[in-house]
Amino acid sequence: MTGPRLVSILRQGSYLIASIHTALDDTEMTAFQHDLVERIGRDRARGVVIDVAALDVLDSFASWTLRTIGEVARLRGAVTVVVGIQPEVAFAMVALGMDTGSVRTALDLEEGLAFLDRVVGPRRPATATRGGPA
Amino acid sequence: MPRVEAAEWVGGPPVRDSDAVAALIPMVRRIVAARVADVTAAEDLVQETLARVLAASGRVEPGMLEPYAIATARNVVATAWREQDRQRRNQHRVVDLTAPDLPEGGLLAEEERSAVAAALARLSERDRQALIAHEVSGRDTRSLAAELGSTAGAVAAQLHRARARLRVEYLLARDRTEPPTDRCRPVLFALSSGDRRRQREVDAGRHLLECDVCAALGQPLLERAPQRDDEVRIPIGGDADVVAARQAARELAGRLDCFSPTDLTLLATAVSEVTRNIVKFAGSGEVVVEVLDEPRRGVQVTARDAGPGIPDVERALQDGYSTYAGLGLGLPGARRLMDEFAIASEVGRGTTVTMTRWCGDR
Ligand SMILES: [Zn+2]
Numbered sequence: 043m044t045g046p047r048l049v050s051i052l053r054q055g056s057y058l059i060a061s062i063h064t065a066l067d068d069t070e071m072t073a074f075q076h077d078l079v080e081r082i083g084r085d086r087a088r089g090v091v092i093d094v095a096a097l098d099v100l101d102s103f104a105s106w107t108l109r110t111i112g113e114v115a116r117l118r119g120a121v122t123v124v125v126g127i128q129p130e131v132a133f134a135m136v137a138l139g140m141d142t143g144s145v146r147t148a149l150d151l152e153e154g155l156a157f158l159d160r161v162v163g164p165r166r167p168a169t170a171t172r173g174g175p176a
Numbered sequence: 177m178p179r180v181e182a183a184e185w186v187g188g189p190p191v192r193d194s195d196a197v198a199a200l201i202p203m204v205r206r207i208v209a210a211r212v213a214d215v216t217a218a219e220d221l222v223q224e225t226l227a228r229v230l231a232a233s234g235r236v237e238p239g240m241l242e243p244y245a246i247a248t249a250r251n252v253v254a255t256a257w258r259e260q261d262r263q264r265r266n267q268h269r270v271v272d273l274t275a276p277d278l279p280e281g282g283l284l285a286e287e288e289r290s291a292v293a294a295a296l297a298r299l300s301e302r303d304r305q306a307l308i309a310h311e312v313s314g315r316d317t318r319s320l321a322a323e324l325g326s327t328a329g330a331v332a333a334q335l336h337r338a339r340a341r342l343r344v345e346y347l348l349a350r351d352r353t354e355p356p357t358d359r360c361r362p363v364l365f366a367l368s369s370g371d372r373r374r375q376r377e378v379d380a381g382r383h384l385l386e387c388d389v390c391a392a393l394g395q396p397l398l399e400r401a402p403q404r405d406d407e408v409r410i411p412i413g414g415d416a417d418v419v420a421a422r423q424a425a426r427e428l429a430g431r432l433d434c435f436s437p438t439d440l441t442l443l444a445t446a447v448s449e450v451t452r453n454i455v456k457f458a459g460s461g462e463v464v465v466e467v468l469d470e471p472r473r474g475v476q477v478t479a480r481d482a483g484p485g486i487p488d489v490e491r492a493l494q495d496g497y498s499t500y501a502g503l504g505l506g507l508p509g510a511r512r513l514m515d516e517f518a519i520a521s522e523v524g525r526g527t528t529v530t531m532t533r534w535c536g537d538r
Contacts, residue, residue, distance in 0.1 A: 068455075070415075101509075130436075130440070133438050
């Protein structure tokens with residue numbers, strides 16, 4: 043891929059922190075879904091934070107994709123939390139009749155990680171993780 | 177076009193035409209290659225030359241086939257150049273009565289002149305005289321108005337209409353095209369004059385999706401029309417255009433200073449939904465976002481396609497109706513996000529969604 047990265051997926055202990063950096067079209071959103079699901083398996087992640095603060099809208103397709111990620115992750119043994127939904131985006135989701143389904147949401151990254159610590163158990167220290175650079 | 181394969185030249189009668197033509201291939205290749213650097217383009221021209229020579233071979237004296245092929249090859253190359261150049265030139269200007277002498281040579285200038293002459297001939301006598309007096313003789317609207325017993329404003333409006341009409345007729349003459357339907361000229365004229373009310377009345381957007389001739393001619397007309405800062409038109413052909421459309425809508429609406437960030441996000445989300453419907457069900461179409469002043473200030477979005485159409489619009493507006501992943505919230509969701517929402521759909525002809533969000537409180 044050329045140009046600035048659209049998304050990044052970083053590993054932190056047994057968690058993955060996935061950040062969307064810009065508005066994504068459906069193809070990019072689907073690619074993000076595949077990459078993230080693949081990383082969950084490869085890194086044996088137990089928790090996933092998806093930061094959507096940079097998304098301009100969460101329309102039906104984007105919301106549906108987040109739900110799908112959350113449900114696939116759950117089947118693979120990971121808990122997903124979506125963070126950074128902007129107030130006006132949240133308002134539009136409500137008006138649209140959309141929500142993130144069984145996927146939990148939190149205000150920001152810090153609260154998302156705190157939520158994961160509560161439901162998954164505390165993160166293992168980063169030094170104990172294996173694998174290459176994220 | 178079937179490709180002509182090289183074959184051995186077999187001397188003496190009876191020689192099949194195709195054999196005789198095939199024998200000319202190396203020579204034709206040399207002629208074209210000397211003039212066209214691009215290998216693929218050159219090969220296309222070689223094939224076109226051979227096809228023409230083959231078609232004519234029955235009518236040409238046996239001894240004349242070679243000179244005929246040489247002349248044809250040169251013609252085919254020259255036509256390709258002219259075509260390429262004409263397209264390039266006409267991207268910038270649609271018609272200019274005071275066209276400077278073209279350096280490309282007599283033939284080209286002649287072609288241009290005859291298109292302008294044909295276009296002028298189609299105008300009314302009154303329009304033609306006004307245009308020529310103004311554009312060629314340099315008379316100003318005030319002196320023309322005095323002469324015609326009119327006002328400068330009325331003359332300016334007449335000139336504007338005449339120019340718009342001339343651009344349409346010029347393009348038709350240049351392409352030697354006769355519009356296929358009665359609706360074509362009114363549509364092209366409405367585009368050329370940049371008259372939005374008229375464009376709506378004649379449903380210009382839909383006609384452009386349905387009529388190839390007007391779609392081709394409409395492009396230069398729209399490019400030439402004065403740039404509006406209260407309207408944006410986004411051609412839709414794929415996923416990335418969904419993002420482009422919603423961002424353009426947000427940007428245009430944001431300039432009005434009457435929408436909150438939430439309003440803008442609601443609008444962008446609705447545009448995303450209706451634009452995605454175009455991509456998913458029709459493949460291509462267009463989205464037009466425009467500022468409305470009447471009856472109130474607001475933003476109107478028109479999303480139209482020439483796709484398969486929606487057999488049951490009522491059902492499509494119910495939650496959960498969908499044939500693709502996304503939970504079927506597209507159209508009903510968009511309707512909830514906007515103040516006004518209307519769908520016109522005809523099976524086999526396409527769909528137009530028109531939706532509006534007004535400034536101020538809801
Ligand atoms: Zn037409």
